Amino acid sequence: MLTSCKPMRHIRCHLLFLVLLLFTDDLMAQVDLCRWKNVKVNLVTDDDILCDKYAKFNSGEGFGVINIDGDTILPPLYWKIDYFPSGFFVCQTMMGECGLYNERNEVILPIKYDKIKVFKHGVQAIKNNKPTFYDFDGKIKFDS
Numbered sequence: 589m590l591t592s593c594k595p596m597r598h599i600r601c602h603l604l605f606l607v608l609l610l611f612t613d614d615l616m617a618q619v620d621l622c623r624w625k626n627v628k629v630n631l632v633t634d635d636d637i638l639c640d641k642y643a644k645f646n647s648g649e650g651f652g653v654i655n656i657d658g659d660t661i662l663p664p665l666y667w668k669i670d671y672f673p674s675g676f677f678v679c680q681t682m683m684g685e686c687g688l689y690n691e692r693n694e695v696i697l698p699i700k701y702d703k704i705k706v707f708k709h710g711v712q713a714i715k716n717n718k719p720t721f722y723d724f725d726g727k728i729k730f731d732s
Contacts, residue, residue: 644669653677662693672706676724688713688726696726 642661644651652664653671661677662669668680676696677689687699688711697704701713710729711722721729 639671639673642671650682661691662689674706674708674724676706676711678704678706686713690724696724697722 641656642653645654645664647664650664651666651669652660653662653669655661662679665681666679667682670678672678675691677691678686679689679699680686681699684702685699686697686701686704687695688697688704688706690696697711697713701715702717703714705712705714710724712719713722714720718732720731723729
């Protein structure tokens with residue numbers, strides 16, 4: 589008799605899951621991030637949580653970044669955003685151009701590079717297959 593209860597619970601669980609899928613917009617659910625002071629964020633994947641301080645959000649026109657208080661750090665203008673624990677965001681447009689911003693939304697390197705790599709002691713920006721190395725203030729360390 590007890591074994592017949594488990595399949596019913598299993599079926600109810602699947603039905604609940606299907607109902608949730610039907611009522612979420614484009615399979616995106618509003619998620620309450622408990623450490624985020626009840627900020628609601630549309631999460632597409634687990635990758636949207638960049639760290640314990642920042643999360644990506646999608647406005648429908650592009651990705652942006654908010655902090656744990658819900659304040660916008662980067663406006664939703666970008667196709668792709670990567671965060672580095674040193675406090676920098678590499679942002680890429682739909683056209684593939686990259687730029688580097690700090691946590692105060694200050695431009696370190698403008699959106700014009702083909703690729704940007706962040707290292708422990710600086711940044712490598714590549715434009716037309718020519719790498720240039722910068723410090724974290726955006727000053728050239730050396731050209732190659």
